[in-house]
Structures are given as C-alpha cells and as structure tokens.
Amino acid sequence: MGKLLSSPKILVIAIAAVALLLVSVAGGALGASFGLGFLGGPIPFISIPAERVAFIGSYPLLNSTIMFWFGGLILIFIAWRAGRNVTDVPSGWQNFMEMIYDFFNNTVDGVAGGTPKAGRRFLALVSTIFMVVVIINWVGILPGVGSVGRIETIEEWVHHHIEDLEAAEHEKHPEYNDTQVHQLALIHLLEEHGDDTFVAFDGMFVPLGQGEQARVPLKHIVTFTDDELHHLADEVKHGEDISHDPVFERIEHDIHEGVVKEAFTYDAGGSSETDYNFTGQTAGLLVPYLRGASTDINTTLAIAIVAMFTVQIWGFRALGVRGYGGKFLVNPISQGPIATFVGVLEGFGELTRTISFTFRLFGNMFAGEILLIAMAFLLPLVGIIPFMGLELFVGVIQAYIFAMLTLVFGVMAVASHGDHDSHAEDH
Incomplete structure (x- = not known):
C-alpha cells in the first residue's frame, strides 16, 4: 500500500479517478437532488417500436x-x-x-x-x-447511439396520440361527424396529458444541466384551462363547430408552433423549488437517429x-x-x-x-x-x-x-x- 501511495503516477491517477467520480455524482441526477446536476440531460424517448427518422421516397427509414x-x-x-x-x-x-x-x-x-x-x-x-x-x-x-437524434415536435406528438382517441370517439358516438370527433379527441388528449412533460431545445441542442426536472409540462406549451376545455367539449356535443372559436384557434396555433409559452416551477418535494424559464424554446421529444x-x-x-x-x-x-x-x-x-x-x-x-x-x-x-x-x-x-x-x-x-x-x-x-x-x- 505504501509503495502504491509513493508512486506519483498511481497517486495522480487515483486522485483523478475519485475527482471524476465526484463530478459525475454531482453533475448527474443524484446531484440534481441537491441543486446541482450541471451535467444532467433529459432521458431520450424510449419506445418498444423503432422510431422513424426520415423518409426515403415513401419508405420510412427507422433508426x-x-x-x-x-x-x-x-x-x-x-x-x-x-x-x-x-x-x-x-x-x-x-x-x-x-x-x-x-x-x-x-x-x-x-x-x-x-x-x-x-x-x-x-x-x-x-x-x-x-x-x-x-x-x-x-x-x-x-x-x-440512443443519445443523438431529431426533435419530435408537439404537432407530431399530438398526431401520433390522437388517432386512438378518434377511433374511441367514433365508436362511442357514431352520430358525430369527423370534425366533431377530431375536436373532441383533441380536447380529451389535452385533458389527459396536460401534465406530460417535454424537452426544451435551445435550437437543436439540449444544454447541459437541463435534466429530467427541467422538462416542460404540456400545459405550459399549449395554453388552456380546464374550464375552457369543458366549455369547448360542451359546444361540440351540442353540434357547434368550434373551428373558429378563439380558444380553439389558440390551442391549434400553440400545437403548431410548439414552443414554451411561459415559465414554470419544479417542485422537488419539501421546500425545494426551482424556477425554469425556457420561453420561446422549441419543445418536443428527443427521438434517436440511431438505435x-x-x-x-x-x-x-x-x-x-x-x-x-x-x-x-x-x-x-x-x-x-x-x-x-x-x-x-x-x-x-x-x-x-x-x-x-x-x-x-x-x-x-x-x-x-x-x-x-x-x-x-x-x-x-x-x-x-x-x-x-x-x-x-x-x-x-x-x-x-x-x-x-x-x-x-x-x-x-x-x-x-x-x-x-x-x-x-x-x-x-x-x-x-x-x-x-x-x-x-x-x-
């Protein structure tokens, strides 16, 4: 043991290894619990089916x-x-x-x-x-592999998730036309997934330190209130076309734009709260190019x-x-x-x-x-x-x-x- 400690090279390597480990602990998810997490990043979108990254003609190229x-x-x-x-x-x-x-x-x-x-x-x-x-x-x-990819926008995310809801609405209310079904499905999607979180991208990158706690809830990207959604749903069920309703137009615009609209606070439990302001940054999911x-x-x-x-x-x-x-x-x-x-x-x-x-x-x-x-x-x-x-x-x-x-x-x-x-x- 004394010989190992007396060797300068081994001592330097040991100190560097311990320092690297401490930096990793402090910079990761464990350190984020104590207000650090300066190396943290969001977890990429994990899906059992492979994800599409591009089209070659009509052929969907999977990662x-x-x-x-x-x-x-x-x-x-x-x-x-x-x-x-x-x-x-x-x-x-x-x-x-x-x-x-x-x-x-x-x-x-x-x-x-x-x-x-x-x-x-x-x-x-x-x-x-x-x-x-x-x-x-x-x-x-x-x-x-699995960590570098493209942004799946809010509009794409909505398109992927709304199809099953539309099918359910068609089955539940066969008397509704396609416009009513789509509008109700979108309203129900926002009601069910308003607290789902997304990554805030600074251009095409996610800055270091924006870990899982910095993900933006959907309700801060697409602005709406529960009362507004209930009012829109009632109008649709009474046969009204809400396509030109100001609230519905705002929701569709926010989905298409797909950027963070307002700051939010992350509550880590107890008295620990962190304010995040990613206003104007693109929100979405990180879909890996390679898998x-x-x-x-x-x-x-x-x-x-x-x-x-x-x-x-x-x-x-x-x-x-x-x-x-x-x-x-x-x-x-x-x-x-x-x-x-x-x-x-x-x-x-x-x-x-x-x-x-x-x-x-x-x-x-x-x-x-x-x-x-x-x-x-x-x-x-x-x-x-x-x-x-x-x-x-x-x-x-x-x-x-x-x-x-x-x-x-x-x-x-x-x-x-x-x-x-x-x-x-x-x-």
Missing part, C-alpha cells in the same frame, strides 16, 4: 434499420479483408475468420454426431447467425423466422415430406388420438421456438439499452463504462445462444423418430 445496415457493412468489410489475400499461413483478419470457422466447424460436427462433416449442412447458417447477432449487438452500444438493431423486435423476429424456416427445410430434406411431416400430422385412426395430440404439440412447439427466439434476444438487448441510458442519466461521464463491458459480453453470449439453439433444433429436425426412441432408451 434500428440504419444500425442494421451499418452492421452489415462492417461484416462485408471484415469478409473482404479476410479474403483479399488468402495465404497458407493465415494472419490478421484471415486468421480471425478461420478461428471462428474452425470453432463452429468442430462444434456443429460434435453436436450433430461427432463424425467429421456430420454437421456441415448446419455450418453456414449457424456461423452467420452468430456473426450477424454479435455485430448488431456490439454496434448498438457505440457512443451516440441498436437487436432492440427492435422486428429484427429479432426476422432472424428467428430465418432460423426456424431453415430448420424446417433441413427436416424435410433429411426425412422427406412424409417422414418429417409425419411428426406433426398423425392419423388418429391408425395411431390413436394421443399420438395425434402429440403431433399437434410438436407443431405448436415449432411456433413457440420462434417466439422464444424473438423475445430472448430482444428482451436482453432492450433491457441493456435501458440500463445504459439509466446509468448515463444517474452518473454522467463514468456511469456507463463498466456496463458497456458487460453489454459487450452479453452481446457475445446472446449470439452464441441463438446460434447454438438453431443448431440443436436443426439436429433434432433431421433426426428420425427411431433416433429419438433410441436416444430415449439409452438415457
């Missing part, structure tokens, strides 16, 4: 799609570098790819029966799934469908239509109702495997994304560093599990009923 393409480009680059100058004594990228190939080549042979080339049919898909899932998991935790592809359930579902569809092809090619299909479609007359029910369960099992594949990867990676966001919010600068290492490890483990389960299901698909029976007797 998870961008990262999937980026991961694909990385894989293409690695394959190009590995196969550009193939030599008998591999090195660099070629050596790296051959290590992965040899590992999975030995693994599939071992799982498929232990004889050379026994699992060759599974090698391409299993190794590809592993590489794809690893890459999209890893690029999903790069700096800037990990494996945190989008569509990506994990697509990989699961490819895996399980290929498993079915392996089964039909190995056992034939009657041999493999006979596991699912059993004649109740010749083999009995119990065997028929077991066949139905076999078919249901293939579906549940696809669902299990989908949600296993999605759930782990989406939870990891939330964890990184939460730690960056609590401890800026240093909070996510240890958890990024954890996410790198989890990304590899999830890719390996996905690949191995695909292999196991494939081996089970090509095994005949006799093989299953003999294995059961051995056990």
Whole structure:
C-alpha cells in the first residue's frame, strides 16, 4: 500500500479517478437532488417500436434499420479483408475468420454426431447467425447511439396520440361527424396529458444541466384551462363547430408552433423549488437517429423466422415430406388420438421456438439499452463504462445462444423418430 501511495503516477491517477467520480455524482441526477446536476440531460424517448427518422421516397427509414445496415457493412468489410489475400499461413483478419470457422466447424460436427462433416449442412447458417447477432449487438452500444437524434415536435406528438382517441370517439358516438370527433379527441388528449412533460431545445441542442426536472409540462406549451376545455367539449356535443372559436384557434396555433409559452416551477418535494424559464424554446421529444438493431423486435423476429424456416427445410430434406411431416400430422385412426395430440404439440412447439427466439434476444438487448441510458442519466461521464463491458459480453453470449439453439433444433429436425426412441432408451 505504501509503495502504491509513493508512486506519483498511481497517486495522480487515483486522485483523478475519485475527482471524476465526484463530478459525475454531482453533475448527474443524484446531484440534481441537491441543486446541482450541471451535467444532467433529459432521458431520450424510449419506445418498444423503432422510431422513424426520415423518409426515403415513401419508405420510412427507422433508426434500428440504419444500425442494421451499418452492421452489415462492417461484416462485408471484415469478409473482404479476410479474403483479399488468402495465404497458407493465415494472419490478421484471415486468421480471425478461420478461428471462428474452425470453432463452429468442430462444434456443429460434435453436436450433430461427432463424425467429421456430420454437421456441415448446419455450418453456414449457424456461423452467420452468430456473426450477424454479435455485430448488431456490439454496434448498438457505440457512443451516440440512443443519445443523438431529431426533435419530435408537439404537432407530431399530438398526431401520433390522437388517432386512438378518434377511433374511441367514433365508436362511442357514431352520430358525430369527423370534425366533431377530431375536436373532441383533441380536447380529451389535452385533458389527459396536460401534465406530460417535454424537452426544451435551445435550437437543436439540449444544454447541459437541463435534466429530467427541467422538462416542460404540456400545459405550459399549449395554453388552456380546464374550464375552457369543458366549455369547448360542451359546444361540440351540442353540434357547434368550434373551428373558429378563439380558444380553439389558440390551442391549434400553440400545437403548431410548439414552443414554451411561459415559465414554470419544479417542485422537488419539501421546500425545494426551482424556477425554469425556457420561453420561446422549441419543445418536443428527443427521438434517436440511431438505435441498436437487436432492440427492435422486428429484427429479432426476422432472424428467428430465418432460423426456424431453415430448420424446417433441413427436416424435410433429411426425412422427406412424409417422414418429417409425419411428426406433426398423425392419423388418429391408425395411431390413436394421443399420438395425434402429440403431433399437434410438436407443431405448436415449432411456433413457440420462434417466439422464444424473438423475445430472448430482444428482451436482453432492450433491457441493456435501458440500463445504459439509466446509468448515463444517474452518473454522467463514468456511469456507463463498466456496463458497456458487460453489454459487450452479453452481446457475445446472446449470439452464441441463438446460434447454438438453431443448431440443436436443426439436429433434432433431421433426426428420425427411431433416433429419438433410441436416444430415449439409452438415457
């Protein structure tokens, strides 16, 4: 201990590390409770569905799609570098790819029966799934992913939320016309979400120190009172068109403009109150430009469908239509109702495997994304560093599990009923 303290370099590093930790604590959400929080920022908009960031023609470009393409480009680059100058004594990228190939080549042979080339049919898909899932998991935790994005304006937010309310109003009051339904839905939206909070943007940026406590309630962006909303709702229900009502026109103007109209006070509990004045700043939600592809359930579902569809092809090619299909479609007359029910369960099992594949990867990676966001919010600068290492490890483990389960299901698909029976007797 004395030697460590006597070393100037180690002492300086230790002091710097402690100072950085203290600054992170004081500058984050924990410090904001004591009136600090000078490094704090708002939590980005978190949504299970991927968010649209732009249109390419009529195609909506999602933030998870961008990262999937980026991961694909990385894989293409690695394959190009590995196969550009193939030599008998591999090195660099070629050596790296051959290590992965040899590992999975030995693994599939071992799982498929232990004889050379026994699992060759599974090698391409299993190794590809592993590489794809690893890459999209890893690029999903790069700096800037989930924290840099565009502003979803108040007008966009209203448009997204009002559709369900309009459908409910149509169902409740079929006698109302479209104008009445829209006006009532907008009034109910403001009534229900008046206390929802939004980020105040200074231009295109959120200044440091504007954490979650500095989010602006909707009622300070779109100005209205409860009495005004009740009066407007009564007029609509009596068949009046409020399109030119001054209050309704003001509400629509405020929604379209989408800027903070007045200062507000944040009550942190007790005697702690903070005044914020973001008047004139654009209000909205931060929608990330980039999002990990494996945190989008569509990506994990697509990989699961490819895996399980290929498993079915392996089964039909190995056992034939009657041999493999006979596991699912059993004649109740010749083999009995119990065997028929077991066949139905076999078919249901293939579906549940696809669902299990989908949600296993999605759930782990989406939870990891939330964890990184939460730690960056609590401890800026240093909070996510240890958890990024954890996410790198989890990304590899999830890719390996996905690949191995695909292999196991494939081996089970090509095994005949006799093989299953003999294995059961051995056990």
